[in-house]
Amino acid sequence: MDLARRARSPESVLHRRRLGHSELSYFLPSRANGVNDMYLHIGFKAPSSLLSPERVLLAWAILRARHPLLASCVKYPESKYEEAEFIYAKPQSPGDVLREAESSFSTGTIDKDTLIDSYLNGPRVLGPDHLSHLFLATHDRTDANRMQQFDLLLAATHFLGDGMALHTFANDLFSLLVRHSPDAEPEDSLYALFQQEWRDGCGAENLELLPPALEDRLPRVSCSRLKNALELADFNQTQDRVIGGHTFPRPSPMPAERERHTVVPTISFTPERTKAILKKCKTNGVSISSALFALVAVVWARTARTMSDAENLRWPIMLYSAMNMRPYLPPLAAEQKLHDSYWFLAIGYFNIILPSFVPEGSSLEAIFWHRARSAKAQAAAAAKSQFLVSRTRLMAESRAKRAIKWAAEDDEKEKPVTVPSTKPSAPKPPSKNIPSSQVCSKTPSQCLMGLSLLGNLDGMYDHALYSNARMSMHSLTTGSRQRQGGMLLFGYTFAGKLWLSLGYDENGFKRGTVEEFWSDVVKSVGTFMG
The missing domain is CATH 3.30.559.30 (Nonribosomal peptide synthetase, condensation domain)
Incomplete structure (x- = not known):
């Protein structure tokens, strides 16, 4: 079940907060065509077993549960832009976490340049109901040591975070994959960590709040x-x-x-x-x-x-x-x-x-x-x-x-065009109050x-x-x-x-x-x- 449907589901526990001013300034311009949607691409070589799609999906699910804004959506009443808010539908089971992560995870054999060009110039991948996505591109060439070339592209809306968040997250993702080796004992596997995180975090009450906006973190405004x-x-x-x-x-x-x-x-x-x-x-x-x-x-x-x-x-x-x-x-x-x-x-x-x-x-x-x-x-x-x-x-x-x-101006343009009156309007007289030199001196x-x-x-x-x-x-x-x-x-x-x-x-x-x-x-x- 996708996030938008889960947000409307009566059994879902929803957590909300208003977008801050910085977030709103990036969210509203992004609505039409994804302006400022961020991406981070990393090219690397690794053992193929380390980066199996199943393991990457588990790591992706673990980190999305730790950072609920990644798995949130944005809603607002019609024309009430300042009331836009994040809505996080709290997972009800480990299966919910995995299904939600899988809906925002793609794999393929696409080359790096095509992957980036498609993200930048193709149809928008993200949207108000889909704030982040992970692409893992593999290459067919595998050497005798089972080493393989990979391209990873992490995509997120800019109102969700910034470059520091992107890079910190990428390091956390790679660190999870490396620390929990495919050859690890069952109790130290990524799946075991996923289950443990659900018991200790995802299913507990420590995800009741979404992280506060920048404006709420800044030092308090003076009363003076x-x-x-x-x-x-x-x-x-x-x-x-x-x-x-x-x-x-x-x-x-x-x-x-x-x-x-x-x-x-x-x-x-x-x-x-x-x-x-x-x-x-x-x-x-x-x-x-x-x-x-x-x-x-x-x-x-x-x-x-x-x-x-x-x-x-x-x-x-x-x-x-x-x-x-x-x-x-x-x-x-x-x-x-x-x-x-x-x-x-x-x-x-x-x-x-x-x-x-x-x-x-x-x-x-x-x-x-x-x-x-x-x-x-x-x-x-x-x-x-x-x-x-x-x-x-x-x-x-x-x-x-x-x-x-x-x-508001953009949405007004999208409304059906009304036929204007055929009565001509009176021409506006030229301004006599502002000298031309003053107009040009800005x-x-x-x-x-x-x-x-x-x-x-x-x-x-x-x-x-x-x-x-x-x-x-x-x-x-x-x-x-x-x-x-x-x-x-x-x-x-x-x-x-x-x-x-x-x-x-x-x-x-x-x-x-x-x-x-x-x-x-x-x-x-x-x-x-x-």
Whole structure:
């Protein structure tokens, strides 16, 4: 029985909570075509017996029971978007747990590129009644030692969690499979663990509550009217300082019906070269993440100079990124300890603003490292601000309000069209109150692109544990279903290698511009970073 039917079943015990502002801001735009639905792909080699579909399903079921949001659905009364809530139908038996997990688990012999392309550009896999899914792709080639190549893709809606949840979950999944070997004694098998978890957890009362939303975990809002006013003033000032005048050129004309098609060109650097890049960044006092902000800005400045709208160079380049808010959350109250889960959305946002001009006669490498240090200072200022919590809360409220407004507009467009009156309306007189110079003087607030800089992901995976079971990981790709004209650059270290991947809608930009930019980015890593 699927979750939607179980949620309506009278014998089901249902647990509910409202979506927080951050969750709502991601849920509402995702309804039509799965915008921002996340995925994490990992390519690895392991003994075929370790990754049998039956064992993976058991591990998947165990973790879904530990993290009930994965097995929840989202419902809301018609047009009452702010009342959207998670609903978790508590399993009534171990069989319920397995059947529910099986409905969100797929296996096959598909190759990695086809698997990712199908998820990004094909019909939506997820939805309000299906918030997560696990794909296990196997390959027919098996060597004499019964070793096999696998591709695993974990999919989840973005309002369910974030990148930290994805990677923590993947490590937990692999750790379960490795620690409970196929050759283990019956009492130490995955099935025995599944039964034990049901007795100790799934069937007990410690799943009564869903994990609280970010806004409920943040430190309490001050009751001081003065402090609240100061926080609001700070938030408004930070928004006024968000200045950027650069975007990638769009096709002209841009057909409304142009189909979105996301591509993800990806490059990795050898462990040796990655170490050299890290060493050079350290010598210049920055992390690889700060250097990547500067890399994008410098490469774009060179690209923009060759375009017809080069006059926009007088405006700076704005890039946006997400901040992991988990380190800033206070511990859960004692009564919530049993209900803790890392599957919840916990991100804030910040912008990096860098110059778009390159001074003549100056050392380009010196400019690059100076801008990398500027990016580092801006990111540190955002993370260490005394207003970080209030900015996060107010930004979430602002994003939720916009999402509700746009959702109402989208739903209005879906309603049957009424025939308008044939009586012509009187033309509106031209405005005489606003000088044309004032209309044109608005400071632009356009973002060139987003950067998701995940750092050293090897720190989130227990490679030593995997190797004991002859499992070795060799590739990782992550991203999300894009909106039309979307673009996001990912940078991270995995398997000892630096990876860069650019997910973008190739039909949403002027042909050749993004390709030229990406080619220059790849070349410039060697020019500036080693």
